[in-house]
Amino acid sequence: MYDLNISWSASATPRDLECMLAYSSQLGYKTVALNHIVSTPIPAQIKNPLPQLPLSSSTAGTTTAAADTPAAPTLPTVLHRATILLSEPSQNHRLLSLAPHYHLLALRPTTEKSFAAACQSITDIPLISLDLSQRLPFHLRHKTCAVAVTRGLRFEISYAQLLAAPDARARANFIGNVMSLVRATRGKGLVISSGAGKPIDLRAPMDVVNLLSVWGLASEKGVEAMGPGPRGIIVNEGIKRSGYRGVIDIVKAAPAPPEEMKASREAATDGKGNGTNGSKPGGKDKKGQKRKNAQEPPSDGNRPGKKWKGGQKPK
Numbered sequence: 001m002y003d004l005n006i007s008w009s010a011s012a013t014p015r016d017l018e019c020m021l022a023y024s025s026q027l028g029y030k031t032v033a034l035n036h037i038v039s040t041p042i043p044a045q046i047k048n049p050l051p052q053l054p055l056s057s058s059t060a061g062t063t064t065a066a067a068d069t070p071a072a073p074t075l076p077t078v079l080h081r082a083t084i085l086l087s088e089p090s091q092n093h094r095l096l097s098l099a100p101h102y103h104l105l106a107l108r109p110t111t112e113k114s115f116a117a118a119c120q121s122i123t124d125i126p127l128i129s130l131d132l133s134q135r136l137p138f139h140l141r142h143k144t145c146a147v148a149v150t151r152g153l154r155f156e157i158s159y160a161q162l163l164a165a166p167d168a169r170a171r172a173n174f175i176g177n178v179m180s181l182v183r184a185t186r187g188k189g190l191v192i193s194s195g196a197g198k199p200i201d202l203r204a205p206m207d208v209v210n211l212l213s214v215w216g217l218a219s220e221k222g223v224e225a226m227g228p229g230p231r232g233i234i235v236n237e238g239i240k241r242s243g244y245r246g247v248i249d250i251v252k253a254a255p256a257p258p259e260e261m262k263a264s265r266e267a268a269t270d271g272k273g274n275g276t277n278g279s280k281p282g283g284k285d286k287k288g289q290k291r292k293n294a295q296e297p298p299s300d301g302n303r304p305g306k307k308w309k310g311g312q313k314p315k
Contacts, residue, residue: 001028001226002029002030002032002226002227002230002231002234003024003029003031003033003193003194003230004033004035004079004104004156004191004193004230005033005035005081005129005156005158005195005196006020006021006024006032006033006034006035006196007195007196007197008034008035009197010049012197014051017034018075020196020199020202021076023199023202024194024202025074025075028205029076029205030076030077031076031079031230031231031234032076032077032078033079033103034050034051034080034081035081035106035195036048036049036083036102037082037083037085038082038083038084038085038098039084040084040086040088040091041091041094042084042091042095042097042098046097046098048080048082048101048102050080053075053078079103079104079234080101081103081104081105081106082098082102082104082105082106083105083106084105084106084108084125085108085110086107086108086109086114087109087110087111087114088113088114089113089114089121089122095122095125099124099240099241100241103234103237104126104127104233104234104237105125106127106128106156107122107125107127107129108129108130108131109130110137112137115128115138115144116144118148118153119145119148119151120144120148120151124240125153126153126154126233126236126237127191128148128153128154128155128156129158130155130156130177132158132174132177132178133161133165133171133173133174133177134173135173139180140180140181140183142183142184142185142186144184145181145185145189146186148189149185149188152236153189154189154190154191154229154230154233155185155189155191156190156191156192156193157178157181157190157193157212158193158194158195159192159203159208159211159212160195160197160201160202161174161195162175163201163203164197164201175215178212178215178217179215179216182212182215182217187216187217187221188221190225191225191226191230191233192209192212192222192225192226193230205223205226208222208226
């Protein structure tokens with residue numbers, strides 16, 4: 001399973017982040033993405049503040065000690081993601097400048113105009129992330145969402161927005177927006193993530209699938225939104241960054257070991273430069289005579305090596 005939204009804060013210590021990753025692995029998530037919020041306009045100097053693994057040398061001893069115990073989980077594969085807040089479509093001319101610095105980009109439109117642009121015209125950003133705990137300033141219409149799904153975009157549902165909601169109004173907004181999104185997309189093109197900033201907000205994958213099934217999302221669609229759906233996004237983004245115009249890089253095959261090359265060479269020759277039949281490559285056998293398969297040049301335009309009496313072919 002995949003979780004493409006683990007909320008990251010600059011105030012989080014490496015130990016807290018390590019505990020979050022370890023708990024997500026224990027719940028069954030094999031690949032997670034640390035999420036960083038970026039505001040527009042995009043600054044000229046782009047820097048990825050997300051930490052690299054291993055997190056720090058101060059936690060290395062703790063990690064080693066924990067790995068010695070049988071119950072110590074392994075950390076999942078960690079990707080870097082940037083979620084871009086977009087209010088005006090005219091600010092999207094430098095969005096792709098973030099691509100070399102992150103594994104994944106997501107767009108969070110905050111106005112109806114930017115939402116329509118994200119669904120219909122903005123390219124190379126595969127994920128649309130909405131704050132479903134707030135009252136959206138636009139309607140989730142089937143026509144607009146269907147265009148985005150047809151273009152290969154995915155809509156994200158982060159269930160931590162419900163678990164960390166400050167009041168009942170925010171929880172009601174989340175439930176209503178999720179039902180509207182499921183109805184507008186017909187359950188297609190969805191990605192379910194956590195958006196959690198603390199381990200207490202994480203849930204097991206099947207618990208999330210059962211929760212969303214109450215609000216209209218079928219169980220098979222929920223499993224797809226936590227497995228094949230996010231996996232397709234990661235694979236496509238990896239191809240974009242490792243290839244050119246959709247062409248995948250070709251990795252050169254490793255050469256055969258010297259022992260295998262020597263054995264194949266000896267199988268084709270007798271070890272002295274001769275062929276398998278004992279003949280040398282010059283066209284003569286050991287007795288100095290021409291081999292039978294050597295053709296003589298045609299003498300009269302007829303078949304090679306065949307001469308007719310009188311120089312003419314009998315009628």
